[in-house]
Amino acid sequence: MNRYRIMFGSSIVLIFAGILLAAFCFPKIGLLFFAGVLFTVAGLYLLGRWISKAYTYICMDCYLRIDVGALEGLFAVPVDKAYRRLYCPKCRRKTVCKARRISLRVHVF
Numbered sequence: 001m002n003r004y005r006i007m008f009g010s011s012i013v014l015i016f017a018g019i020l021l022a023a024f025c026f027p028k029i030g031l032l033f034f035a036g037v038l039f040t041v042a043g044l045y046l047l048g049r050w051i052s053k054a055y056t057y058i059c060m061d062c063y064l065r066i067d068v069g070a071l072e073g074l075f076a077v078p079v080d081k082a083y084r085r086l087y088c089p090k091c092r093r094k095t096v097c098k099a100r101r102i103s104l105r106v107h108v109f
């Protein structure tokens, strides 16, 4: 069990717990509802951070390696299973990029 597994697992737990909490007290918008929304957002952010650490993307036009941030990792449009549409700074436009898993054991914060 390494810290990335924990990061991924806890982000999923946070998202689901947040949605459940928000849905549970939905008609009444109170403190608990906001806590649920906050949990979900925090979980999504953590998941984005995990994606940005766990994956790197290769531009298929110029073969530039692109490291995505948390938001890009979350909201980039998937094209195919292993491809996503990302902004390439070298091509200066959105290109199709291939995802590559980074070996996390050797990767240190």
Ligand SMILES: [Zn+2]
Binding pocket: 059, 060, 061, 062, 063, 064, 088, 089, 090, 091, 092, 095
């Ligand atoms: Zn490119």
